[in-house]
Structures are given as structure tokens and as C-alpha cells.
Amino acid sequence: MPPRKTIYLPTKDYAFPDIDILTLIYDSPESYTTESTILHAEAAQPSNAITKAQARIYTKRLAWLFKHVFSIGANGPGKDVVVCISSGQILLSSVFYGVIGAGGVFSAASSSFTAGELARQIKQGRSSVVVCSEDCRDVAVKAAKDCGLPLSRVLVLQSMGGKRDLRSVEGESTNWLDGREEEWQRKGELLQWEKITDKKMLKERVVCLLYSSGTTGIPKGVNISHQNLVSEGIIPQYQIREYLARRRHKEPSYKFEYRTIGHLPAAHIAGCQGYFVNPSIAGGPVYWMPKFDFPKFLEYNKKFRITHFFSVPPIYLLIAKSPLVTDQFQSLAHVVAGAAPMGAELQAMAEKKLGCQISQTWGLSETTGSVTAMPWDEKDDTGSVSPLLPNVRMRIVDDEENDVEDGQEGEFIMQGPMVTTGYWDNEVATREAFTKDGEWFKTGDVGVCRGGKFYIVDRKKELIKYKGLQVAPAELEALLLSHNLILDAAVIGVPDPSGSGNELPRAYVVADTSKISEAEIKAFVKDNLAQHKQLRGGVIYLDAIPKSPSGKILRRELREMAKKERVAGQAKM
Structure with missing residues (x-):
């Protein structure tokens, strides 16, 4: 008898057009734009559009x-x-x-x-x-x-x-x-x-x-692919359009005009899909910032009467705690948080400052962004990452790919038109990313479903997330091991003590402190890797890196070590 499968379904599915992404944006009535609609404008010089x-x-x-x-x-x-x-x-x-x-x-x-x-x-x-x-x-x-x-x-x-x-x-x-x-x-x-x-x-x-x-x-x-971009662009829009229709039925005078602000890196899915594709379907402009600058972000939200944006927990933390936030967000109708789970407490604090609802979403580059979304007229204050988007299928499985019991934690695996077919020129990685039958994408995220909403509790993969950007421990480890004074190294993410929700890369090294200092190790990383990959969690010297008999780093032991240090530090306060 084959193992039982529990497949989580959305409340509905949509039929979406079989067209390429360029035709959708420029030549389809599915995109709510006219020829004169401004699609892109410079926030600092809006006449440049x-x-x-x-x-x-x-x-x-x-x-x-x-x-x-x-x-x-x-x-x-x-x-x-x-x-x-x-x-x-x-x-x-x-x-x-x-x-x-x-x-x-x-x-x-x-x-x-x-x-x-x-x-x-x-x-x-x-x-x-x-x-x-x-x-x-x-x-x-x-x-x-x-x-x-x-x-x-x-x-x-x-x-x-x-x-x-x-x-x-x-x-x-x-x-x-x-x-x-x-x-x-x-x-x-x-x-x-x-x-x-x-x-x-x-x-x-x-x-x-x-x-x-x-x-x-x-x-x-x-x-x-084309299908990935089209489905991820249009399915959430169908859901929003249905909400707007319900709202206008109740309030005939209600009017929503889409305007967003481009403040996240365009190289990541939140920027690529979120600024190149989605706004042009939604029918309004992106006001572009070259790089994120918080005071200017506040200024532009007020000046351009921004109505909707997607952002990441560290920016919501700034909004929640900064005295600079006053009346800049009065035009906001709805905002979305993603890239990392955000605690219910921070969500409530940020919502109070914004004056509108924050919906959490979840997805990966491999899913072309969001696969969960909260309908705009539904509120969640439990810290969930929302229900499934239409057209998405989810299972929650153990290490052997068997479905766990309802209410139990397991790895999220999924199907949907926005899910990648694999990795560029990498058959091994593609094969490993899907279940044994090749039918379900393995997200590497561990979570649970309660009442139709999904909650992320851990990451099976060992990626560190800093400000929504991925940091691979092995990349940092390889660099550290290339230094002739570092004999061995392991990297984990430790919680940012500020409560931002960020993970800070911390290096555990086997080295002689009289020959190479923490500052020198940090400088070495700074010279070779991007800003978000820096060792903000510090450098800890060990006699030996804990490893399994097969040579794998026992990161769980390092995390326990870091947890004890945090507890000891709090006890001294």
C-alpha cells in the first residue's frame, strides 16, 4: 500500500493565459496599463520617467x-x-x-x-x-x-x-x-x-x-521561464482584483491606484519580479531609488503617495522604532513582508506606525517569489506566512519524503506554475532539489500548517539570511580556509541581538590568536566578499571544529554553544 499523501490546496485556482512575458506586459489587456501609463520613474527626479x-x-x-x-x-x-x-x-x-x-x-x-x-x-x-x-x-x-x-x-x-x-x-x-x-x-x-x-x-x-x-x-x-514570470505576476493580481471588486461593491466610491517604490536590490527575486513585472501588470509606476536610504525612503513614500510595497523585516524594524516616521505612509493601502519570517510582535509594532495591514508571504528564488499570500481583506496576527496562493500545491514531509501527520513539523515541498524546472547547467543540483519521483520541489524550509495558514519554524538548509539576502556558510568557510594562518573554520548564523530578525554570520576558527586577530580575519573577509557576507556575529577561536566521523561539521553543536553564550550573557545583565 503506497504511503498516504496529504496535499494542501488553496481555496481556488485561476486559469491564466498561455503567453510570453513580453506580450503580457506590453500587448495584453491583462496588464492594467495604457500607452501613456508611467511604468518607471526616478524618485529623486520624477520627470525622468x-x-x-x-x-x-x-x-x-x-x-x-x-x-x-x-x-x-x-x-x-x-x-x-x-x-x-x-x-x-x-x-x-x-x-x-x-x-x-x-x-x-x-x-x-x-x-x-x-x-x-x-x-x-x-x-x-x-x-x-x-x-x-x-x-x-x-x-x-x-x-x-x-x-x-x-x-x-x-x-x-x-x-x-x-x-x-x-x-x-x-x-x-x-x-x-x-x-x-x-x-x-x-x-x-x-x-x-x-x-x-x-x-x-x-x-x-x-x-x-x-x-x-x-x-x-x-x-x-x-x-x-516565461510561465514562471507570467504566473507569479498575474495570479496574485487576480486575487487582489477580486478583493478590489468586493471592496467597491461595499464602497462604490473606493478607488485604488497602484504606486510602489523600488528600494530593494533588483538582482534578487523581490526586485526582479517585484519591479520589472508586477507593477506593470498592476497598472502603476515604480519610483526607483539607486540604493536604499531610510530618510529618503520615508520622503518618497509621502511625496509620491505610495500605495503598496514589498519589503523585508529589517526595514519594518526601522519603521517600527524610528522617530523619523510620522505621516509618511498615509497613502498606503497594503504592504507585504517577506524574505524571512517576521515575529508577530514586530508585525504589530510596524502596522501601528504604517497605519495599514502587513501581510507576510513566503517563497524562494526557485518559486519565482511568493507562493503564499494573505487576501487583503483578511488579517493575521499570529506570525504566519499566510495561506497558499491559487494554483499552488503543498505537502509537508519528513526526511524520507513521507507525509507527516497533520499539525506536525516537516519540510515544505511544492508544485505550481511558478516553480523552477531546475538549475542552470547543473543536473545533479536539479535532481537533488526534487523528490525521488521528480514531481515535487523540496524547499529546504521546515514548517507546519495550522488552520490553513503556514508557519516557518526552521530551515533545513544551512543558509544564513541577513537583511533578506542569502549567505552560504560554506562559501565563507572556503574563503577562511584559503588563509594560511587559519587551520580550520566553520560558520553559522547567530540572532542579531537588536531583535531585527537578521542572522549574523559568525566564524569559528582554529588559529593562533597571536598570529592572526579577529580584526584581521574580518578584514580578510571584507576584502573578498560582499557587504552582506561580513562576520557581524564575530569570530570565536576553538581548539577544534566539532565534526562527525564522516567529516561533516556539526553545526548543531556550534548553535548550542552560541545559545549558551547568549543565555550566559543575559544572566549577567
């Missing part, structure tokens, strides 16, 4: 450029990768859609990357073109040189401050964005994207790579 009509032209122009000048798509669709490393800009979405329109794959890289980290991503995707913002130019150039990529194939994009400039770092001095639609049309320098309706092609063709660090420490490129 592009409408839907202008965005379509820039997309076709960039698609032509990538295809005919840089040969993206020459090896067939879904094979040629363009890496983009940039701070927030209003034409980033046009680069994203332009790469896809050319038949290429948009590979998002964090603007905080070092040259070594960027070079690794270029090599993994065998990328032949890099697009960067001016502030990332030096890193892009160094990485390109490390990879043997000609600097003529490193393009600097400038679209803030009213600029419209895209040109190679070296060689060709042409500004590829200099010109008008009529001129580009006359010369045949606009490219119409391929319109796709075939279900299999929509599901399987890779158009975007978002990198997710595994417990091995080797970042993996998550394959994101």
Missing part, C-alpha cells in the same frame, strides 16, 4: 542591439546569457525585456558583488555580455578581464538624472540609446520579440537566471 509606449520601444531597440550587434540568441533561444550588475535605474526593466526579446537569458548579479564574485557568475553562465551601472563599472571591468571577456562587450547603462546612454567601456563609442523611434524603425534597428503560446515552450524556455546559494556554498543559477 518612461511610459509603457516608450518602454516598448526601448525593449525593441535593446533586443535588436543584443541580437544583431552582440549575437545574443545566435545559439538558439534560452542559451546566451547577459549578466547585469546595476544599482536601481529606470531602464533596467528595458534591459531585462530586451535580453529576453533577443532570445537571451538575463542573469541578475548583485550590485554589492566583488569582482571575484561577478567573475564567477560570468563564468558559470558562460556570459558573453555584461551590462553595468556607472557605480559598478570598475567591478565589471575587473571581472571581465578575469574572464577574458573583451571590454567592448561590457556596456555601461546610465538612465538616472535624465540620461539615456548605453555604450561599451572600450572600443565602440556609439551610444546605442541615442536616436528616435522613427530613425530606428527606418534603419530596421528595432526587433519584435517572438510571441509564444505553446505551453511546453513557455514552461521550459529559460529567460532569467537568479542565483541561489546552496549549502555547498556554490551559487546555483535558478532557471526562470
Whole structure:
């Protein structure tokens, strides 16, 4: 008799169109925009903006450029990768859609990357073109040189401050964005994207790579397809539109206008899906900040009467505790929290300051973002990450992939149109990410279902999350072990004592303190890894790293050690 399966279902499913992501954004009535709708604007200079009509032209122009000048798509669709490393800009979405329109794959890289980290991503995707913002130019150039990529194939994009400039770092001095639609049309320098309706092609063709660090420490490129982007963009919108219809039935004069603020990195799923895709379907602009700045974030929320945004627990902590917050959020209708679970206490504090409801959501890069969502007219104050989104299926299983009893904790495994088909050029990782029958994606998150709502209680994977960004312990360990004065090392995440919900990377090392100090170890990491990967949790010296007979680090012992230190510290207070 086969094992019992308990499959958790949403309250309903939606039929969504079989179309490619570009057609959905630019040519479908499913997107609540007109030709004159402003899609992207610079928060510091809002006159610097592009409408839907202008965005379509820039997309076709960039698609032509990538295809005919840089040969993206020459090896067939879904094979040629363009890496983009940039701070927030209003034409980033046009680069994203332009790469896809050319038949290429948009590979998002964090603007905080070092040259070594960027070079690794270029090599993994065998990328032949890099697009960067001016502030990332030096890193892009160094990485390109490390990879043997000609600097003529490193393009600097400038679209803030009213600029419209895209040109190679070296060689060709042409500004590829200099010109008008009529001129580009006359010369045949606009490219119409391929319109796709075939279900299999929509599901399987890779158009975007978002990198997710595994417990091995080797970042993996998550394959994101047309279907992934379309379903993740439109299914939550259907749910919101139904809420708005219910609200207007009760209050005929009620009006909702979508306006959001781009304050999170565009290289991660919250920014990529959340700024390139979702707002253009919802029908309103993204006001872009190059990087997060809390006082300006407050200023722009008030100035542009922001009605909706997604953010992460550390920013909600700032909102909850900062005396700077007064009347900046009066226009907010609803906000969402994700990237890490947020305690019910912090949620309540932040809601009081915001004056609106916060809904928690849960998802991964591998699920193209959210797979749970709270309907806007339902409230939860228990700390759950909400019920399932429509079209999602969930099971909760033990280590042998057997379903646990109702109310018991286990690993969340799932199905849905937004779930990736696997990892870029990595069959082993793809196979390991799914159940033995290949049917269910294993999220690595451990949780429980109560009353139709889901609660995250732990992560099976050993990733550390700092400000919503992933830190792989093994990557830090590999770097530390490369130092000739460090004999052994292990890294875990420890809770931020401020109560922000962040985990701080802490290193346990076997080393001689008279030869290498904690400050020197931290400086070594700072010189080699991105800002969010720093050893904010400190450095602890040990005689030996606890390991199993097979050589695996016993992180549970290190966590217990850290917990005892915290308890001892609190007892002394």
C-alpha cells in the first residue's frame, strides 16, 4: 500500500493565459496599463520617467542591439546569457525585456558583488555580455578581464538624472540609446520579440537566471521561464482584483491606484519580479531609488503617495522604532513582508506606525517569489506566512519524503506554475532539489500548517539570511580556509541581538590568536566578499571544529554553544 499523501490546496485556482512575458506586459489587456501609463520613474527626479509606449520601444531597440550587434540568441533561444550588475535605474526593466526579446537569458548579479564574485557568475553562465551601472563599472571591468571577456562587450547603462546612454567601456563609442523611434524603425534597428503560446515552450524556455546559494556554498543559477514570470505576476493580481471588486461593491466610491517604490536590490527575486513585472501588470509606476536610504525612503513614500510595497523585516524594524516616521505612509493601502519570517510582535509594532495591514508571504528564488499570500481583506496576527496562493500545491514531509501527520513539523515541498524546472547547467543540483519521483520541489524550509495558514519554524538548509539576502556558510568557510594562518573554520548564523530578525554570520576558527586577530580575519573577509557576507556575529577561536566521523561539521553543536553564550550573557545583565 503506497504511503498516504496529504496535499494542501488553496481555496481556488485561476486559469491564466498561455503567453510570453513580453506580450503580457506590453500587448495584453491583462496588464492594467495604457500607452501613456508611467511604468518607471526616478524618485529623486520624477520627470525622468518612461511610459509603457516608450518602454516598448526601448525593449525593441535593446533586443535588436543584443541580437544583431552582440549575437545574443545566435545559439538558439534560452542559451546566451547577459549578466547585469546595476544599482536601481529606470531602464533596467528595458534591459531585462530586451535580453529576453533577443532570445537571451538575463542573469541578475548583485550590485554589492566583488569582482571575484561577478567573475564567477560570468563564468558559470558562460556570459558573453555584461551590462553595468556607472557605480559598478570598475567591478565589471575587473571581472571581465578575469574572464577574458573583451571590454567592448561590457556596456555601461546610465538612465538616472535624465540620461539615456548605453555604450561599451572600450572600443565602440556609439551610444546605442541615442536616436528616435522613427530613425530606428527606418534603419530596421528595432526587433519584435517572438510571441509564444505553446505551453511546453513557455514552461521550459529559460529567460532569467537568479542565483541561489546552496549549502555547498556554490551559487546555483535558478532557471526562470516565461510561465514562471507570467504566473507569479498575474495570479496574485487576480486575487487582489477580486478583493478590489468586493471592496467597491461595499464602497462604490473606493478607488485604488497602484504606486510602489523600488528600494530593494533588483538582482534578487523581490526586485526582479517585484519591479520589472508586477507593477506593470498592476497598472502603476515604480519610483526607483539607486540604493536604499531610510530618510529618503520615508520622503518618497509621502511625496509620491505610495500605495503598496514589498519589503523585508529589517526595514519594518526601522519603521517600527524610528522617530523619523510620522505621516509618511498615509497613502498606503497594503504592504507585504517577506524574505524571512517576521515575529508577530514586530508585525504589530510596524502596522501601528504604517497605519495599514502587513501581510507576510513566503517563497524562494526557485518559486519565482511568493507562493503564499494573505487576501487583503483578511488579517493575521499570529506570525504566519499566510495561506497558499491559487494554483499552488503543498505537502509537508519528513526526511524520507513521507507525509507527516497533520499539525506536525516537516519540510515544505511544492508544485505550481511558478516553480523552477531546475538549475542552470547543473543536473545533479536539479535532481537533488526534487523528490525521488521528480514531481515535487523540496524547499529546504521546515514548517507546519495550522488552520490553513503556514508557519516557518526552521530551515533545513544551512543558509544564513541577513537583511533578506542569502549567505552560504560554506562559501565563507572556503574563503577562511584559503588563509594560511587559519587551520580550520566553520560558520553559522547567530540572532542579531537588536531583535531585527537578521542572522549574523559568525566564524569559528582554529588559529593562533597571536598570529592572526579577529580584526584581521574580518578584514580578510571584507576584502573578498560582499557587504552582506561580513562576520557581524564575530569570530570565536576553538581548539577544534566539532565534526562527525564522516567529516561533516556539526553545526548543531556550534548553535548550542552560541545559545549558551547568549543565555550566559543575559544572566549577567
